[in-house]
Amino acid sequence: MSDSTQATNRVLLWTVNRSLSTVFTKCLSFVDGIQIINEPFNIANCCGPERLRDDGSKMQAIFDAMLAKASTMSSNGYDVSLSSYDWVKKMLEADYPGKQIVFCKDFAFALRERYSLIPEGYHHTFLIRDPRKMYSSAKKLCAKLLQDDSVQYHELPPYLNPPKHAFGELYELYQYVQSHELEKVPIIIDADDLQRHPGSILSQYCEAVGIPYSDDLLEWEAGAGVVDTWQLADILEQANKLEEGGFYDTAFSSTHFFPPSDPPTRDEIDDDLLPVIDKAMVFYDSMYAGRIKP
Template identity: 40%
Template sequence: MSDSATAHKPVRVMLWGLPRSLTTVLTKCLSYVDGIYVIHEAFGSVTFTGPENKIKKGGEGLKSFMENAATISDANVEVQCWEDNICTYQWVKDTMEADYPGKEIIFCKDVVTSIPNHLDMIPRGFRHTFIIRHPTKRTFSHLAFKVISSTWKLGWKQNPFQIMADLVKHLKEQGEELFPVIVDADDLQNHPASILRQYCEAVGIPYNDSLLQWEAGDDIIKKNWYVSKTLMLGNTIGNYYGAALSSTKFNPASEPPLTAEIPQVVVRLSEQDMPYYKELYDMRLRP
């Protein structure tokens, strides 16, 4: 048998989500699996910081934020980073499909709103998974980060949950094996052992109960994450990964805030999202 036939192929997993949906917490948790290598929000970086970015079409607050982030000294950035000027859709696809000798799992976490007009750039050989969160919770949390919320001005023709539902449909039409794998954030928080075990078994990641608790801080991402330099520098301004990086476990989920307690923009956006959220929710892993 030839060497190429016996060559080791790592498990490759895509985690698609939306901001403020526990995607980074789940990614941090799985970062403790032996032999894993994490490519963090590469398509999202194309959208926000790469030469093909959509910020040119709107979102001036976010554009200013990213420009400020790019001016921060990178002396303290210890994570393996890529430079923005190379981050195109083709570069991301090639990077995700590349060989990684010695790695057992290539885990790519990304923003689902970055891919709808570039479905031909979806990397081959991946098991695609999704995480969803109740729209009221997600949107309310999103609104708290005023810079991040400027992404609403980027001119998406569909709402975010519709984009996710359409991607699920597209992948099913492509005959995606072992699909769909959809996790609801509340289920993950309230039943972490059951949901995480099912998720790992579905995609080929080794599971053990040690994954239910981890260390606070960013030491693990310094070890095996690959991420945009501007995104990491921007975190020093926006602290958008603060809660995720300081986490040590999946905490029980809270109830959605009452309608009377939240801004009308959250109510309106949540109502638009709910039909697509329910469609995805019905396909989720059950506790």
């Protein structure tokens, strides 16, 4: 590790999908001297040379068609063919001249338990969201991506629904980080807390990981222009612009953190999600108890 790498403050935010992580990342994009890296392990997991596949399924065919369509569009992102797991680790550990902070947001499940590939020199932090909200939102997005409102959650391919349904992988990484002393007391923030008390949660988070905070971070301009400053794969930027994409649209159109909605009741949740949510709540409750409090 070079001297300049050691001098750079590096922060990883590990999370689950549909957790408000993109709007949180957009918010931090306006910190002076910060380099944002967006979901590099997720791209390795679903689109890179070591990607997972579900060949022969209708969902894989639809996903491949969407990616092929996206690949014809222009982008400022890096070539997805580069995204091996080893390449991602090296990219995260690389020097970023002129940047005092490197902030990366990614999904724990995308690491596929390859803990030896966790980059050196990072603070490890975690963002959680009530599983009742998270899985309901994830299924809704997957139905849009796959153009199939009848999709069942257990039918989703492994890059959309990993073996431990994302929350299990997040909890196991959280335990690994502690047990291997990568972070003695990992910072945890809850999405509802962030929405309800953004100033308190964001200021505490920034202080804990060494990111300069000001109340100016609580409001920002609508639009996706800030993405031009991010390090992200071309396919991710392109796919979001498709009609069947749009998974970042709410975050990009945001100007501040909105108050949280109430979680759906069990009667309002699709039956196929209930067993998944019940398992995830055990992990969520355990991490929730150790979260930053408003």
